[in-house]
Amino acid sequence: MTLKDIAFKNLMRRKGKAAFVLAGLLIGVATVVTIISFVDAMTNDINHKLEKYGANILIVPRTDNLTLTYGGLSLGGVSFEMQEIRQTDLAGIHSIKNARNIAALGPMVLGGIQVKGNRVLLAGVDFKAAGILKPWWKVRGGSPGEQDVLLGAEAARILGLGVGQPITINKHTLNISGVLEPTGSQDDQLVFARLETVQVLLNKEDKVSMVEVAALCTACPIEDMVRQISEVLPAAKVMAIQQVVKGRMETLSQFKKFSYGISGLVVLIGGLVVLVTLMGSVRERTEEIGIFRAIGFRKRHVMRIVFLEVGIVSSLAGVFGYFIGIGCAYVGLRLFSESPAPVIPIDIEMACGAVLLAIVVGLISSAYPAFMASRLDPNEALRSL
Amino acid sequence: MSYIIAENLLKEYGNGNSTVAAISDISFKIDSGEFVGIMGESGAGKSTLLSIMGAMNSPTSGRYMVDDIDVYTLHQEQQADFRREFLGFVFQSFRLISYLTVLENVMLPMTTVKTRRKQKQDRAKQALASVGLNGKIHRLPNQISGGEKERVAIARAIVNEPPVLLADEPTGNLDTKTTHEVMRLLQILNQEGMTIILVTHSAECAEYTQRILNLCDGRLVGENKPEKKPTGQGLKAISEIIAA
Numbered sequence: 001m002t003l004k005d006i007a008f009k010n011l012m013r014r015k016g017k018a019a020f021v022l023a024g025l026l027i028g029v030a031t032v033v034t035i036i037s038f039v040d041a042m043t044n045d046i047n048h049k050l051e052k053y054g055a056n057i058l059i060v061p062r063t064d065n066l067t068l069t070y071g072g073l074s075l076g077g078v079s080f081e082m083q084e085i086r087q088t089d090l091a092g093i094h095s096i097k098n099a100r101n102i103a104a105l106g107p108m109v110l111g112g113i114q115v116k117g118n119r120v121l122l123a124g125v126d127f128k129a130a131g132i133l134k135p136w137w138k139v140r141g142g143s144p145g146e147q148d149v150l151l152g153a154e155a156a157r158i159l160g161l162g163v164g165q166p167i168t169i170n171k172h173t174l175n176i177s178g179v180l181e182p183t184g185s186q187d188d189q190l191v192f193a194r195l196e197t198v199q200v201l202l203n204k205e206d207k208v209s210m211v212e213v214a215a216l217c218t219a220c221p222i223e224d225m226v227r228q229i230s231e232v233l234p235a236a237k238v239m240a241i242q243q244v245v246k247g248r249m250e251t252l253s254q255f256k257k258f259s260y261g262i263s264g265l266v267v268l269i270g271g272l273v274v275l276v277t278l279m280g281s282v283r284e285r286t287e288e289i290g291i292f293r294a295i296g297f298r299k300r301h302v303m304r305i306v307f308l309e310v311g312i313v314s315s316l317a318g319v320f321g322y323f324i325g326i327g328c329a330y331v332g333l334r335l336f337s338e339s340p341a342p343v344i345p346i347d348i349e350m351a352c353g354a355v356l357l358a359i360v361v362g363l364i365s366s367a368y369p370a371f372m373a374s375r376l377d378p379n380e381a382l383r384s385l
Numbered sequence: 386m387s388y389i390i391a392e393n394l395l396k397e398y399g400n401g402n403s404t405v406a407a408i409s410d411i412s413f414k415i416d417s418g419e420f421v422g423i424m425g426e427s428g429a430g431k432s433t434l435l436s437i438m439g440a441m442n443s444p445t446s447g448r449y450m451v452d453d454i455d456v457y458t459l460h461q462e463q464q465a466d467f468r469r470e471f472l473g474f475v476f477q478s479f480r481l482i483s484y485l486t487v488l489e490n491v492m493l494p495m496t497t498v499k500t501r502r503k504q505k506q507d508r509a510k511q512a513l514a515s516v517g518l519n520g521k522i523h524r525l526p527n528q529i530s531g532g533e534k535e536r537v538a539i540a541r542a543i544v545n546e547p548p549v550l551l552a553d554e555p556t557g558n559l560d561t562k563t564t565h566e567v568m569r570l571l572q573i574l575n576q577e578g579m580t581i582i583l584v585t586h587s588a589e590c591a592e593y594t595q596r597i598l599n600l601c602d603g604r605l606v607g608e609n610k611p612e613k614k615p616t617g618q619g620l621k622a623i624s625e626i627i628a629a
Contacts, residue, residue, distance in 0.1 A: 297469075
């Protein structure tokens with residue numbers, strides 16, 4: 001006969017009460033597991049979606065001058081020269097520590113040209129990378145080949161050109177393969193062509209004016225990547241597009257905070273269920289505890305019986321709560337995620353955390369009832385019946 | 386040197402003007418191996434005195450010593466150890482744990498003692514055998530009779546072989562035949578050297594004791610010897626009687 005036997009047998013006798021405590025903890029743990037799994041899966045999902053919305057790191061040539069443009073308005077009269085980035089140097093970006101987090105690298109060369117008497121900005125881009133960096137692009141016509149250009153919607157309107165028509169740039173005649181649908185951005189004003197084509201047209205072989213980078217930064221701080229790229233491109237200025245990054249992070253952070261707040265509340269309610277149930281249980285067991293104390297059980301023995309009972313129930317609640325939580329998260333993802341077959345892997349760390357959470361909440365909630373039980377005066381306990 | 390010494394025990398309940406003395410000015414001595422009865426009407430203070438003697442109810446004043454230990458100078462947890470080591474309790478209405486078997490109920494006082502399970506079981510079985518309950522050790526308390534419950538309660542009280550056994554109206558819920566069986570069992574235990582203090586209001590039960598302390602309105606009003614004293618016939622004999 002040990003204290004464990006007493007605890008176990010009492011649980012078996014009071015199955016209803018034990019089930020109530022189990023339910024309280026189980027709901028709490030399952031909710032936490034559901035929310036954490038759901039939030040993690042949704043975060044990944046949202047991150048992947050957000051990454052489709054363009055670059056979050058910009059690499060530009062280093063300059064000591066300040067630009068005098070704001071919101072598309074330029075204050076004329078100020079011009080500045082800057083050294084462009086060498087395209088061959090960009091290979092170093094693929095060797096940085098977080099290289100695998102780079103989703104797309106979009107070098108761009110820019111230069112002013114004259115078309116039908118209008119000054120137009122010609123941009124040479126990597127159209128493959130542009131597919132990732134500018135997913136909102138919709139092209140009327142086809143993607144440009146070596147001797148083709150793509151016109152922005154405003155550029156096409158102002159120049160009075162359309163798909164299939166020729167365009168002369170620096171005495172080279174090229175074909176307009178497509179026109180961009182209006183994007184509401186600066187892209188509407190530009191003429192795009194392949195990077196190599198523009199480098200030749202502008203006499204800027206092996207030079208790029210800027211580089212856009214889309215980084216998958218779920219597992220890395222964007223600042224780390226900025227630092228790593230700066231190290232391999234010392235002549236360039238590398239900056240995170242803070243607005244995009246912070247916007248993403250804040251959205252996710254608020255979503256997480258809200259979810260964890262709800263989890264905390266449910267755990268608190270679970271704890272209160274345990275507390276109230278155990279207080280009732282201690283009152284019901286006054287005689288029994290009185291007998292234990294009368295025959296020589298110390299206070300800590302009585303407390304240990306209560307803690308053992310709660311520990312057994314809490315462990316079960318942790319294990320079952322984890323699996324129920326995973327199940328609920330899966331159902332939630334099926335309902336709310338666009339992913340056709342969401343996968344929630346069995347996470348041993350989270351499973352252990354769930355069991356630990358259940359035990360900690362159980363023990364904290366049972367501390368007061370256990371203390372009350374241990375303080376029962378054996379004489380009063382036996383006389384009160 | 387007496388084994389149990391009570392000096393000027395006073396126990397008051399309430400406070401201020403509403404103080405009521407359950408017992409007052411109680412002094413007595415009990416030698417080791419004595420079988421002492423405490424008698425009195427309802428409300429005379431018998432149970433209060435027994436709870437003080439059981440290290441469960443601190444007196445308002447006075448001194449209570451067992452084997453030279455001043456019991457109420459001990460810390461609460463030490464009092465619990467004292468109860469386990471020195472005292473066996475037989476409560477009114479058995480007070481068995483309903484979800485534990487007969488054997489487990491008897492093993493209960495050894496729960497906190499660091500001994501092998503097998504050894505605890507053997508001792509519990511031995512205690513049950515000594516009260517004539519060999520065959521029903523795996524039954525629950527609600528599956529045995531009142532007399533058997535009382536014997537389980539006695540077995541639980543003696544399993545740790547305490548020097549003192551305190552019995553509070555142990556036969557209150559039993560018929561005459563079973564009452565005598567239980568009383569003879571206590572007598573045998575006493576003859577084997579156990580000091581027994583029996584609280585009762587039954588003159589019949591008091592006959593089994595060697596000395597009676599009479600309480601009235603919380604005071605010790607006298608002491609006398611029972612008129613006739615049945616003699617025990619040894620543990621084996623009583624087991625045979627009960628078995629029959």
